[in-house]
Amino acid sequence: MKVFREALIIFGFLTACLVFAEASKERYDNFKVLKIKTKNARQRQVIEELAENMKGFNLWHSDDKEVHIMVNPQKLIYLQNVTRSYQLPFQVMVSNVQSLIDAEQRAQSTDDLSFGWTRYYLLADIEAFLDDILAKYPEVTSHIDIGTSYEGRKIHGIKISYKQGNPGIFIESNIHAREWITSATATWFINQLLTSTDTDVRDLAENYDWYIVPVLNVDGFVYTHTTDRMWRKTRQPVEGSRCIGADPNRNSDSHWMESNGASSNPCSETFAGIQPFSEPEIKAVTDYVASIKERINIYLAFHSYSQVLLSPYGHTTEHADNHDDLMAVAKAYSDAVKALPYGTEYTYGTSATSMYFTTGSTRDWVYNEQGIRISYTIEFRDTGRYGFILPPIQILPHCEDTLAGILALVKKAKELKYLEVKYAL
Ligand SMILES: [Zn+2]
Structure with missing residues (x-):
């Protein structure tokens, strides 16, 4: 019984550690990645500067045709306003970054050593x-x-x-x-x-x-x-x-x-x-x-x-x-x-x-x-x-x-x- 109780305590401790580790991780719930089409260097710069100067944006990719930018859900409307005022067509490339991270994590927990x-x-x-x-x-x-x-x-x-x-x-x-x-x-x-x-x-x-x-x-x-x-x-x-x-x-x-x-x-x-x-x-x-x-x-x-x-x-x-x-x-x-x-x-x-x-x-x-x-x-x-x-x-x-x-x-x-x-x- 004592062994069982000790095992339970250890199990509880390990679970707490795991929960703590997960809790201290940055989360990306409902963060989206938008693929924004740009026609010239100026348009591209507008999007890149958002990522550089404002919190809530993170640049994933940029070339002469499109920019991929990750956006915090609270900044989504702001970003949409920017795309509208510059008439930049966009599509949602990733609808929830956290769900991709979660799927990747599930694959990590295999028992194959x-x-x-x-x-x-x-x-x-x-x-x-x-x-x-x-x-x-x-x-x-x-x-x-x-x-x-x-x-x-x-x-x-x-x-x-x-x-x-x-x-x-x-x-x-x-x-x-x-x-x-x-x-x-x-x-x-x-x-x-x-x-x-x-x-x-x-x-x-x-x-x-x-x-x-x-x-x-x-x-x-x-x-x-x-x-x-x-x-x-x-x-x-x-x-x-x-x-x-x-x-x-x-x-x-x-x-x-x-x-x-x-x-x-x-x-x-x-x-x-x-x-x-x-x-x-x-x-x-x-x-x-x-x-x-x-x-x-x-x-x-x-x-x-x-x-x-x-x-x-x-x-x-x-x-x-x-x-x-x-x-x-x-x-x-x-x-x-x-x-x-x-x-x-x-x-x-x-x-x-x-x-x-x-x-x-x-x-x-x-x-x-x-x-x-x-x-x-x-x-x-x-x-x-x-x-x-x-x-x-x-x-x-x-x-x-x-x-x-x-x-x-x-x-x-x-x-x-x-x-x-x-x-x-
Ligand atoms: Zn790289």
């Missing part, structure tokens, strides 16, 4: 997965210590190398905290490189050195699990501001803060930080990449969402000198993905022309400052039905898309002679 790709994982689970892989494949894998985050977490990476003298490919993932599909894809891809028996994948695994960082923005990622699913930035406070964090993908020292490619407002989702490399995570990863730049031929930054490959530049609409090759390589990715039974369509173009001006992205920093000639941001699924909250059931199909895309991308880059070894053997 093995690491798989039918749900999203906590940072600790992803780290345990990496440890497992490192222990299982000690001959061909090694741990990369990227550095330490603002909150003191270690940023882990993995190098996969089957032989000496390979050209290298670097994958950065989850620099934006809420883009969970990116780290799910990175871990699946690591597993494929080590376990697949497909000849094309074996070729990919064994003839290139892979440097993969599944979760770069570790603090932000943890925060999306504990507190706010929609968090994007780092977690470093900004002196003199109530707002926390910078956009880590605007923080690198390459045309930093030029051409409205980032914001100087600490409350903005695209706040560039108080100076280049102010975010410890970005300082760490860029220092690491700089130290091995001769070994890297291709840099891929995993993001979501929009289904698009973005090449340099972000700071100007001018074309990079190998623009035609960058487009040919991106087209190969897009064609290969489209050919799969899912028929997922990826577009491609330069960052500044296809999406918006961005400065200080790692993609442009490696291209401009480190001489890595093939560099893309890849915005994963979808195009707005679920946005950042891509249902777990789509993880595996999406991973297959990505593998087909990367196979074709590497093949084309090789054909165009971008995979010659750059370091002394």
